[in-house]
Amino acid sequence: MMRCPNCGSKDIGKIGSHQFYCWSCFIELTVNGEKMSVYQVEEDGTLSSLDDLFFDEPIPAPIHANGM
Numbered sequence: 001m002m003r004c005p006n007c008g009s010k011d012i013g014k015i016g017s018h019q020f021y022c023w024s025c026f027i028e029l030t031v032n033g034e035k036m037s038v039y040q041v042e043e044d045g046t047l048s049s050l051d052d053l054f055f056d057e058p059i060p061a062p063i064h065a066n067g068m
Contacts, residue, residue: 004029005038005054 002012002020009024020029028039028047038054039047 002029005036006050 001010003010004012004022004025004027006027007022007025009022011023012029013021013023015021015028018031020031021027022029026041027050028041030037030039038050040050042048
């Protein structure tokens with residue numbers, strides 16, 4: 001059974017073929033194979049990614065045009 005990565009609740013509903021919704025903390029989850037993405041549903045219905053809060057992936061170093 002799936003648990004919400006935000007609140008740990010099992011109160012998850014399926015809203016699409018790979019989309020789920022947590023009824024406890026009101027976030028949307030998308031699962032594609034082994035990859036999960038987490039979104040906050042905004043007042044206007046758009047989704048804002050919360051992946052940077054939940055998944056620690058290294059951020060590539062910036063590339064400087066002047067070679068430094």
